[in-house]
Amino acid sequence: ITMKVLVATEKPFAKAAVDGIREIVQGAGYQMALLEKYTDTNQLLTAVQDADALIVRSDKVTAEVVAAAPQLKIVVRAGAGYDNVDLGACTSRGIVVMNTPGQNSNAVAELAIGMMIFMARNQFTPGTGTEIRGKRLGIQAYGHVGRLVGRYGKAMGMEVSAYDPYADPSVFEEDGVRVMDTVEALYEQSDYLSLHIPATEQTKASIGYSLLTRMPQGATLVNTARKEVIDEAGLVKALEERTDLKYITDIAAGNQTALTEKFGKRVFATSKKMGAETAEANINAGLAAARQVVGYLKDGDTKFQVNK
Template sequence: MKIFFTAEYDEEQLKPLYEMGEVIKDGWALGLPKMTEEELVEKTKDADMIITSYDDITRKVIESAPKLKLIACTRATPVNVDMEAAKERGIPVLYTPGRNSDSTAEMTIGLMLSIARRIPMAHCALKEGRFTGNPDARKETKDGLKVDMIWDMNMDSPYMVFKGTQLHGKTLGIVGYGSIGRRVGKIARAIGMELLIYDPFVGEVDVEEFGVRKALNLKQLMQESDFVTCHMKVTDETKGCISREMISYMKKTAYFINASRGAILDEEALIDALREKRIAGAAFDVYASEPLASNHPYVAELDNVVITPHIAGATDDVLVNHTKQIVADVRRFLNGEHLLYQYR
């Protein structure tokens, strides 16, 4: 059993796979770049299984591997696998739903806190030497008073420049209440936020509890939320659903967070809202086009955004999770058992 392996992985969790066949590591598994179609065709022609993260498993790759019996992709959606070609050959495709749900949920809360409290802005200011004091300066405490550890108090002090808003007591609108959305909601409730949910595929009975409501429609969620966070896959229904019209319903004091996919948002409309201060701010981990251009308004112009380079799922824990999932399902496949993570 030849297993061609180009996925990122956790070595400890991968060990059982070595007993199931000959594991041939290449590409990203060795820290090498994404492989070309020609390389994959040549190197997988004798493979019984292909396990990858990011390589494109095209029709040509699949049809050039006559012994291929299983394809596995260590992602929440195997967008880089030609599903139709695999289906025609009767080859199951494994994926790893939920592998990064906790990491992405935590990142979402981190983005919310960062923009609400302007943490990155304050950090950058100090690193640039702004608001810092003379190393030789010493404060004196007047007789009868205790030491008061404050920075300068004026309208240009950091206390005023970086004044933000707390999350406790605010309404968080969650668009998409699946694996990640629910985890975001759980953390937000622990902070003391109220939840307003919009998800056409989730019923009221599955949502409503103390401090949690289901919005009648997306417009209501946009109007009533202090923070809006999106957690959806890209489909015909979700593409561009956060439209210019929906953005126009947001409060002037509201913040928009996106750590799902850039395609669900009308990015130009959101940029306009930020430029014109029609919303308080936004935080992003995903974009309409990646990587961000060096002259993109988020980079070069706007000071009311927090941006990160698509790293919500970039934790060592995610590698542990998806390696466990794939190895377990490969074992089930070899034993002729029901597959838990077959993509349909």
């Protein structure tokens, strides 16, 4: 019997990406099943019953989902952040988990730059804008997205600094980016602070009052990473005390309506996470995921495995 690859996307890929994934999966001799826009976890639990491989986006691959999939061998998160996958549940069953690093990062980096301009222009309010050229851009975490934001920021005439204790120091030199020794120093010297950290037990709620109030007069925090990394109470307190600070996020916080009512044009949130919502990003990440599934099932290729 042929193996089955399930593509489960509550937020569907662009059609061109789905077509490309199907071509790769079927071309390798596997069956493909598609579950899009599901509204109930039960739909996913049913769909994974006979799946050998699973491709997802931000879809939650919980222990319950893993338990409902007795034949599952590999999960590929088409994207960067895999905080939606229960790694422990997968590892204990010997299921390989991968992400597709770098594949959708340009979309997110372009959005981060766009968000800076949007806030510099006071949410496109005529007669009230400033420019990003000449301003100091701080990048927290210099991975695939952070590095692109750094390069684009430089091209826009910004002074770029970064903080990332895990990055290879040679990349900063290559890009001509100043390295900060502490995260506090980065916040102190950033007119725009762009967040590119993953959501982990260490980073959750790590950005709050004490970092935000270190920022210079008129500074803007740009969050295209994860809402979970923000300490919301701390954010609100900082915005209340410092009426010059601004916050823009791709991932609406729980109380976003209240935030907008309270702080007006100083805050903005997208209505749905859209950083990687471009045709190009869907195609790049979706096709990479399909190739990685085939590479693992056919040749045992574990490049990009995150639960080694």
